Amino acid sequence: MLEGQAPFEDASEHKGFVVIALVDYGAGNLTSVRKALAAIGAHAWTPTVAGELGRAHGIIVPGVGHFDSTRALTTEWRTAIRTMVDDGVPLLGICVGLQWLFEGSTEAPDVEGLSLFKGTCHIFTEHVNGRLKVPHVGWNSLSMPRQTRLMAGVKEGSQVYFTHSYAAPVVDDTAATCDYGVRFSAAVERGNVAGVQFHPEKSGDVGLRILSNWIADAV
Amino acid sequence: MLSKRIIACLDVRDGKVVKGVNFEGLRDAGDPAALAKRYNVEGIDEIVILDVTATLESRQARAHTIAAVAHEIFLPLCVGGGIRTEDDAAAAIEAGADKVSLNTAALNNPDLITTLAKRYGSQAVIIAVDAKREGDRFAVYARSGQAGTNRDAIEWAREATDRGAGEILLTSIDRDGTKIGFDCEMTAAVSDAVNIPVIASGGAGTFEHFAEVFGAGHADAALAASIFHFQERSVRELKAFLAERNVPIRR
Numbered sequence: 329m330l331e332g333q334a335p336f337e338d339a340s341e342h343k344g345f346v347v348i349a350l351v352d353y354g355a356g357n358l359t360s361v362r363k364a365l366a367a368i369g370a371h372a373w374t375p376t377v378a379g380e381l382g383r384a385h386g387i388i389v390p391g392v393g394h395f396d397s398t399r400a401l402t403t404e405w406r407t408a409i410r411t412m413v414d415d416g417v418p419l420l421g422i423c424v425g426l427q428w429l430f431e432g433s434t435e436a437p438d439v440e441g442l443s444l445f446k447g448t449c450h451i452f453t454e455h456v457n458g459r460l461k462v463p464h465v466g467w468n469s470l471s472m473p474r475q476t477r478l479m480a481g482v483k484e485g486s487q488v489y490f491t492h493s494y495a496a497p498v499v500d501d502t503a504a505t506c507d508y509g510v511r512f513s514a515a516v517e518r519g520n521v522a523g524v525q526f527h528p529e530k531s532g533d534v535g536l537r538i539l540s541n542w543i544a545d546a547v
Numbered sequence: 548m549l550s551k552r553i554i555a556c557l558d559v560r561d562g563k564v565v566k567g568v569n570f571e572g573l574r575d576a577g578d579p580a581a582l583a584k585r586y587n588v589e590g591i592d593e594i595v596i597l598d599v600t601a602t603l604e605s606r607q608a609r610a611h612t613i614a615a616v617a618h619e620i621f622l623p624l625c626v627g628g629g630i631r632t633e634d635d636a637a638a639a640i641e642a643g644a645d646k647v648s649l650n651t652a653a654l655n656n657p658d659l660i661t662t663l664a665k666r667y668g669s670q671a672v673i674i675a676v677d678a679k680r681e682g683d684r685f686a687v688y689a690r691s692g693q694a695g696t697n698r699d700a701i702e703w704a705r706e707a708t709d710r711g712a713g714e715i716l717l718t719s720i721d722r723d724g725t726k727i728g729f730d731c732e733m734t735a736a737v738s739d740a741v742n743i744p745v746i747a748s749g750g751a752g753t754f755e756h757f758a759e760v761f762g763a764g765h766a767d768a769a770l771a772a773s774i775f776h777f778q779e780r781s782v783r784e785l786k787a788f789l790a791e792r793n794v795p796i797r798r
Contacts, residue, residue, distance in 0.1 A: 357640050357667065364621055393668035460549075461767065463670065465714065465744045467550040467592055467797040487550060487797040489623060491670040491713075508549060530623050530645065532587070 346370040346546050349384035351409075353391070353400035361390050361422065364529035368540045378408035386546030387412060391424035395449070395494065396436035398428045406442060413444070418520045418545045423492060426516065426523030430496050444521050447497040452509060463493040464508045468526075476503040476517040478524075480541050488514070488524075488531035488538075495525060520545060550797045551761045551789070552592040552768035553782055554625075554746060555775060557582060557616075559598045562608045580615040586775075589782035592797055593623045595648065595716075595770060606635070610642040617643025627675055627716075636663050640671065648716055650675040651689040654696055654703075657710055664711025672714075673746075674707040676700050678733060679720040685733050692720045700733065701740045708741045715741060716770065719749035724773075726752025731764035738765040746770050754780070754788040761794050 348365055350358055350372045358374065365372045365388075372388070375381055387409060391397065401409075413419050421429045432441045433449035452462045467487040472479050482504075495512035498505055503522070504515035515538075516523045522542055528535035558565050563577040583594050596616060598609045609626070617624055626639040627648030636647045653660050653674055663672045677692050678685040678700035685700035704715050717737050719730035729750045738745040744767035747760045751771040760766045774780060789796050 357645075357671075359617070359641065359643050360621075360645060363617060363643065367621070392670055461742050461744055463713065463743070464549065465670065466552050466767065469548065469550075529621060532621055535621060 346385050346543055347383065348372045348543075348546065349381050349387045350374050351387065351389045351401070351405070353389075353405075354397055358390060360527070360529040361388065364536060364539055365543075368536055368543055370543050370546070378402075378404045381408045381412055384412065384417060386418040386420065386543065388420045388422060389425035389428060390422045391428070392491065393424060394435060395424060395427060395433040396439055398424065398441070399436070399439050401428070409442070413521055416520055418542060419522070420542050421523035422529075423525060423527060426513070426525050427494060427496055429516065429521065429523045433494050435494050445496070445501055445516055445518070445523075446499055449494045449496045451494050453493075460509045463491060464495075465491045467531075468506050468508060470504040470506055470514055472504050473498075473502060476515075477545065478515055478517045478522045478538060478541050479503050481537055482534060486534045488526040488528070488534055490514075490526045492525060496523075548795045550592070550795045551766070552746075553757070553785060553796070554593040554595055554768055554770040555583075555586045555591045555782070556595045556597055556748075556770050556772040558772060559596055559609075559612055559628075561605060562612050579612050580619045583616045584619040586782060587620045587622060590786055590798065591622065591782050593625065593768070594620060595625045595627060596644075597648075598626065598628045605629075606638060610638055613639055613642035613644050625673055627673070633659065633662055633666070636667075640667060646671050646673050646713070648673040648675045650677065653707065654687070654689050654698070657706065660707055660710040660712055664713070669711050669713035669743075672712050673716050674704070674712040674714075675716040675718065676704060676707075676737070677718045677720055680730075680733070685736065688720060692723075701737055704737045704741050704745075708743050712743065714744045714746060714767075716746045716748060722750030723748075725750055726773075728752060728756040729760040729764055729766070729769065731759055734760055734764035734766050738767070744768060754785050757785060758789060758792045758794060761789070 352374045362372045427449045428441045429444045430441045431443045469485045501516045501518040502513045503517040506514035528538045625646040626644040630647045631652045677688045687696045687698040729747045734747045746768040747766035748770040751774045786796050
């Protein structure tokens, strides 16, 4: 689905009906994401086996921490997620989850990403060279290079909460960029696949808006 | 541009905010969740719950407080005070905290930093360093400033970073409660020594003090409680002031 083809739907239309699979691969705690989804009227559950993904209206791959932890997303999970994406189910990667949608990360060179977006994630120190602290922690502003469903209604310069050391390059599918010594992909969107490097569940009203935008596609 | 963060500290005991709170129109001033909600509306960037009680019964009360605050705000939430073991940290995070702050426990058992960083990621582990000037060094104290440790704040901050800490919360014991300003010299010394964010604490009395600690103090964030509580000055006013001084902040 290309941008502009689908009318913006309010998430509240689906209140109580949207079921989101929150993929737990052991990368940090999912309480915040679950809570934010509840606040916008979605129910999140954590599938224990890849086969359970079939009943999801949308899939979120969250995560903080090391790219190596995505190793737990075995071929079975990768195949199930790809199949769902091919069926049009919305997929959202958050933080390391966004990085995993790319081809890989120098943080764990032998672990493959899902390769839905081109490019490899690199650590900030390769760019900022000691001028800025790493990790990049705190509120930083977004710039939108094009219109996307994910970032609909989010004003240029809006600030969101980041905490990460590795970042994805800016690509054609970038939906929002952020600058921290180097410009990187803060959000990506292509069709029903999206990712955010920041934490929408920790980014106040702006973050909830972005999650609502994404949920609107999950039916 | 990355913003300088303004962090509000809620001192909680048995589920109630214990420091004086003077928000106009706030009915239950001692309710941490109501206060956090108010701070959120005011534009606070982050909340720290400092729960000084640490008995077994109070652990449940703390979990309840964390859950209540986490329910009200979608901002980074840190919990400190009485986090002594991996289980304490796990309980706080399970209840909805994004980060835990370790102080005495990390001094007694530095391996705990690594253990928690491996389990939850470095971003979830804040090391609180309470330091006091002694001659030309900054001496680290444990047990809420009561016990000396023979550790130097700069060296300890470096070690904590190497062990996996994600941020340093640096409190000046000399300045705490004085309202004469942050210890900018100490903050800059620690901030320059590590490559992780440093949160300055202790001594905030005026808006100017925040501008100083973000400038000369090289602080990445500043934490305060009483300036917002006692003086009825709002976070919004502070941010307007800092914006005028060209300090990058979130508005």
